[in-house]
Amino acid sequence: MIVGYVFTGAIIIASLIIQGHDSFDVLKVAGAKPDLLFIAVVFFGYNFGSFYGEVTGFIAGLLHDAVSNAPLGLLTFPKMVIGFAVGMFGRSVLRENLATVFLLMLAASIVKGIIMIFLCYIFDSASVSSRAGIIIPESLYNAILAPFLFPLYNKIFEREIEREGN
């Protein structure tokens, strides 16, 4: 599983670098770019269970907070919660196919958005209404991208997924 941890770390760091690079903003549609880090967290929760999902969600969220202007914890909490929640269902409940991945990612992203809005409302001074418009385009973008990224990650974690017995 050590190789799996290394790949997990590599995917998290790579996602963060790609997302933060100024060329990535070219992919913006309706003001939103896909959250690659979040897609990776959902993948880990889905394939390796709630504990792995919440830990990777927590670490990925902390790193995301570190390089973003967000207060520490604001991007961490939704990722950790979603990583945990997706892990509760996982492969054992939802069979992986195009539609499942799309719907899972759409639902997960919308819930993440709602948690973010809730946290922004309580802890951040900027107006919530100016941020609410991001949820739908970002969720759709994540959902459209996930069916392409999941098979790629499946290939990378082929052995680990087999070992998990999925």
Added chain:
Amino acid sequence: MAFIGFTLFCLVSLTMKTSTPIVSIEGLGNLFVMPFQKGYDGLQGGVHRFWAGFTELGELRDELQRTRQKLMKYEAIAEELGEIKKENERLRAVIQMKERIEYESIPAIVISRDPDNWFRTIILNRGSSDGVKVNMPVVAYHGEEKAIIGKIIEVRGSVSRVLPIVAPDMKLGVMLQGSRFPGLLKGLSSGSNLCIMDYVSKSVLVKFGDVVVTSGQGGIFPAGLLIGKVLKAEIMEASAYQRAIVTPIIDYNRIEDVFIIKKEPDNEFMELLKSAEE
């Protein structure tokens, strides 16, 4: 168990951020994230240079050609400006007008942007070692026009973070260049590249194409710097004011080379800010 621990960490961290803690958890957090942030910014700088090596070579030749042509043009303008400057000084002396302050600037390039959709900041390759300080204004050129990009909100050794004018968190005093009516500018929304100019008097006719410039109020931005042009005005029945949607002169997505103006905020403003925080 881990879930409860992580949740508590997030909530305590967020609560501490919004209150006045005795022991700053943000400071402890920074202790943990700072090395990563430094590494990340360094890595982004490397990726930026590596990527630029592929993409910019072709553009460089064209850019050089354009720059040579511009240089010739500016040399001619410089001679003309010398005369105008002398005349301006003479006229200012006649009407006893205060001399306009010229600020030095630090050239910088954008090395990365906020990696999520919720917060909009830009990371520049200049930091405290270059003399950059918090609240310094950042401008960029669009053709020959100099326009405001945002202000510095965080400074590290060799990098700094800019809050752009399109961010909803940003607020700055502006005015309509033609009518001189003031207003308050802020980002329209997290996903938009437009701004909104609020609290504009209903007595002024705001129309498409009106130029918006900084008013100089607030003590951070010098007065008269370009912001953008009015896209449309919105008059709301319930409000005593009207508001205008403003398109920034500089497209947020195309910001690459910028200049940090070495202007520190007015003391009066900083004292006001401190007293408000207390």
